[in-house]
Amino acid sequence: MKNIAKYIVIASLVSSAWACDDLFEPAIENIMDENKMDTDPRYVDQILGSAYILMPYPGVTGENNSDNRNDVATDDAVSNNIDNAYLTMATGGWTSRTGKSVDNWRDRNASIQFVNLVLKHVDNTVFANDEATNAMFRDRLKGEAYGLRALNMYFLLQNYAGLDASGELLGVQIWTEPYTAETDMNVPRSTFAQCMERLLEDVRNASELLPYEYSDAASANDVPEKYKAIGATLDGYNRVFGASTFLRMSGRIAQAVGSQAALLAASPAFSNGSGVTWETAANQAAAVLDHIGGPAGLAKNGHIWYSDSEVGNAPTETVSHAEVIWRSRHGENSDIEKECFPPSLYGKGRINPTQNLVDAFPMANGYPITESEGNYDSSNPYANRDPRLALYIVTNGSQLGINNSVINTGVDAGNNDGINKESGHSTRTGYYMRKLLRNDASPNPTSTVNKNHATTYIRYTEIFLNYAEAANEVWGPTGTGGHSYSAYDVIKAIRKRALGEGVEGGDRYLESIKGNKEKMRELIRNERRLELCFEGARFWDLRRWNSDLNTLNSTARGVSINGSSYNYIDVETRDYKDYMIYGPLPYDDVLKFSNIEQNKGW
Incomplete structure (x- = not known):
């Protein structure tokens, strides 16, 4: 059996790649009974902070930073x-006992435990004396929790979804309530489709509860009507949803996670049993891209967002590069x-x-x-x-x-x-x-x-490439499916940004293949390889493409x-087996729990 205390201890032992505990006052350090969340609003925030600390991204600082990158x-x-x-x-040497997968399983499930604790207690906690501000705090914290739960489910599916012995596509166990000492952990994995239903529902909940992005409202007229109706003031709204909350889960980030997950689910390795189509994946990406005007909003220097001039010497913590959807704090090192x-x-x-x-x-x-x-x-x-x-x-x-x-x-x-x-x-x-x-x-x-320096977790170019891949599969290179742009339009913008304006005769290669879905697929995949190199995409792309x-x-x-x-x-030669399209569940958990079935081949 696992218990709550074990997972709270985990947070105190894990080093924060983001140092996101800086967002929480006082710092996360005490181990207390979960019911203290009902009377101590700071403790709710600290428990949620533990979920942030466990986020699955490479760190921006520290020795062996490069060892976190699966491109190798x-x-x-x-x-x-x-x-x-x-x-x-x-x-x-990849087995169910080796590799990065074991740690990822522990951390993703621990993070879900933390957000479930928040969701259980947040509506019992008083965060502010006035009713409107209190309601906004509850909405924000619930929205963050839903978004983080979707994020963790996405990474669990990416790592551990796979076929059982009968050929059924399984996901992972779905936890929507926090564990207790009495919780029966020996439950079977849910299907991939059930996991995606839960994930996309969490994305929708987060998008409804959170602002699309955090910023200070300039006047009382900018406060959303639903909060005006309950008496929210400008100061109260900015206290909860203002720029000081900038680096936390937002509606935009939640929708981007939805795009990542939908692309995974629609891909060849998962489409037979995911319940998600290429059209759904394209629409999920478009939900993010429409906010910046589609390809017209592609950041001019997005392909060099990490460079000296683009990171800058004096960035603020409430502003990001136009390419960036979500990033870490900056660290000088x-x-x-x-x-x-x-x-x-x-x-x-x-x-x-x-x-x-x-x-x-x-x-x-x-x-x-x-x-x-x-x-x-x-x-x-x-x-x-x-x-x-x-x-x-x-x-x-x-x-x-x-x-x-x-x-x-x-x-x-x-x-x-x-x-x-x-x-x-x-x-x-x-x-x-x-x-x-x-x-x-x-x-x-x-x-x-x-x-x-800053680690960028999600950036717009990835979502553009998500859209291009899905749109090409469902509507062909130049079809739009009711949107204002096609896969061709997206790839044209990305390549124009990279190659510059001076290509004699324009991008003749792109023009020569824009009527060929298979050639466009090959080009989109190659553009993804180039644009996202060293960002941990290709290891998983090769697998979801089967x-x-x-x-x-x-x-x-x-x-x-x-x-x-x-x-x-x-x-260096590679030595993967055909079943390694899907990763293994950790050996110890499969051994410990008889109802958790290992993926086929492992």
Whole structure:
């Protein structure tokens, strides 16, 4: 049996990647009986804060930040850290006892326990002396709880949904009430469709209770009518829903989570039994995108949201980049640079992009490098390429760091930046990651330069790509399904942003395939690979697409450069089995609870 105290203790032991306990006063620290929530409004907020602390996103600070990124378990990257858990998974060591899945199961269920506690007690708690402000506090906290429960269900389904021995698509157990010492935990998993029904209902509840985004209302006229009707004042509304609440779950974030979940459910690996169609997935994404005018609202510099100029040196905690739907607090550090810069810049070079990923970037005119119209030059392979290649990946001869140092990744490098040097921090593929790093930060221990960083949890480009994928499947490349934009319109905007205005003759490759649903699907998936690289998308994308074993087991490749000679090499083989389209439930839980059935193959 599990009990409430156990899960409250978990929160006190987990380090906060977001440091979101800073949002709660006083800090989360005491272990008290749950009924204290009825008389102590701060305790309700602290319990909800425990759910935030357990959110499933990579941290922006701390050692081994790069080890949280599952890209190194795909054909997009490898790690030079031999102890990396995803490296172990990708090379044959993924079992129901290993990998990141065990911790994720515990944390997601613990987080749901916290939000269920809040939902149980929040309407008994007095948060303010006046009735209107009290009602608004209750609405906000309930809305946050519903949104966080949907978020946790999405990640549980992504990690653990799968086929049972009979071929039925199962989800996870659905908990809508908090556990007690008497709760029978030995209950079977619900179907995937039942889990999605619960998730989308939570998204709807959160969207109804929360403002679309938190900001201070300028006048009493801006207070929503439903709160005016019960006597809410401008000061009271801003106290509850104002800018000071900016980084917490909002209606916009809840709808974005709904888009992520609906895309997962409509995808080939889950569509037979999810109850969710491509049309539903497209509409879920459009619900978010319509607020910014569709493709016209695509952030101009959204593909470089993490750069020095876009993060800025003095961001506020109540304003985000136009690309960002949800992010962490900013933290001033150089931790991720320490993990991922090349050795000459005092980094460990942990994430090494593959030749596979490099080859996925098209030419500057939009054509794949395999098409003759692209004019790819194998003797000068990085020339005239899609600008995103240089933005996201350090290639041989690239400049990086405060002093724009030239990085030599070849075998003839005079330092440890070269491929397969003995330092343990050199590249294994001939490439280093540039994306997510700030060029103006430095982990040099004698003259460290720290800069503001933030982890972006959800951004608009992902939702645009969600829409493009779903819309293409249900309405074809140029169909709109009643919306004002198509999959083609979205991809045109994304590629125009990346390639610039100066592509001679326009994006001729896109124009050549816009009438072909299969070619458009291939392009959308490749754009997703490029735009979301190193953001943890591809590992799950390959699985929800029900990719075959040849794709899952694509050998990670690199390049050994010596002068003007390019020798393409195999770096790391993948060893996935066909049942690994779906992940395993933790071994200990399946062993402990006889009614929890493991996914087929595990």
